[in-house]
Amino acid sequence: MVGTPTKPVDEHYGYCCHSCHFKKANALLCVDNTFASSFTKPLDLGADIIMHSATKYLGGHSDVIQGALMMNDAELREKLYFIQKSCGAVPGPMDCFLVLRGIKTLHVRMKQHCENGEKIAHWLRNNPKVGKVYWPGFEDNAGYAVAKKQMRGFGGMISFVLKDESIEAANKVLTGTHLFSLAESLGGVESLINHLTSMTHARIPVKNVLRTACRWINKTGVWVLKMLMT
Numbered sequence: 001m002v003g004t005p006t007k008p009v010d011e012h013y014g015y016c017c018h019s020c021h022f023k024k025a026n027a028l029l030c031v032d033n034t035f036a037s038s039f040t041k042p043l044d045l046g047a048d049i050i051m052h053s054a055t056k057y058l059g060g061h062s063d064v065i066q067g068a069l070m071m072n073d074a075e076l077r078e079k080l081y082f083i084q085k086s087c088g089a090v091p092g093p094m095d096c097f098l099v100l101r102g103i104k105t106l107h108v109r110m111k112q113h114c115e116n117g118e119k120i121a122h123w124l125r126n127n128p129k130v131g132k133v134y135w136p137g138f139e140d141n142a143g144y145a146v147a148k149k150q151m152r153g154f155g156g157m158i159s160f161v162l163k164d165e166s167i168e169a170a171n172k173v174l175t176g177t178h179l180f181s182l183a184e185s186l187g188g189v190e191s192l193i194n195h196l197t198s199m200t201h202a203r204i205p206v207k208n209v210l211r212t213a214c215r216w217i218n219k220t221g222v223w224v225l226k227m228l229m230t
């Protein structure tokens with residue numbers, strides 16, 4: 001299973017290349033497409049299953065928790081549907097209504113996420129207090145060529161590291177934003193900011209966060225801006 005682009009750092013996996021390896025090994029390639037949302041079409045690029053946290057961009061309003069799997073293979077779908085029914089993991093009608101309603105405005109929201117994301121990513125990069133900024137649309141990003149090939153836009157998810165690695169500096173940013181609320185989610189109409197090592201990745205020791213999730217970040221962690229419609 002792969003997810004691309006990854007957060008907090010932007011790493012990109014070429015689905016076509018992955019899909020060849022998976023096919024050779026007689027394995028299924030499942031893609032978590034939550035971050036790229038409708039801007040990538042992994043099934044057309046060789047993936048077998050797409051997974052979405054519909055909680056995020058598809059729902060778009062931070063008022064539902066739901067997931068979805070998509071595939072082209074009817075036989076595989078029947079197998080997974082049987083497991084879903086047997087386990088009772090069936091979504092409620094109101095949740096389905098909320099996600100279906102959210103999908104109606106997905107294309108407009110994604111366009112705005114991308115426009116806003118581009119502006120803020122460049123603003124951060126030009127800010128003298130900010131160190132590294134991670135956003136898939138930077139041409140000098142190692143995964144840019146793959147991202148450009150696979151994505152129709154670069155989205156509104158940005159991570160950045162402050163030059164001042166102190167927790168005081170981190171807190172100053174967290175408490176100083178006017179439009180961004182401090183919260184763990186993404187893909188809704190709100191603009192959110194999240195501190196990785198004290199929030200989403202708090203249970204992972206910093207050295208492991210560094211080693212596994214984000215090879216390049218400093219000990220203070222990466223700030224993840226989930227940037228939205230504002």
Ligand SMILES: Cc1ncc(COP(=O)(O)O)c(C=O)c1O
Pocket residue numbers: 003032034035052053054055056065066067185
């Ligand atoms: C990429 C990705 N996939 C899956 C999930 C899980 O989503 P949910 O909150 O709907 O369980 C998350 C949650 O943040 C996510 O970021």
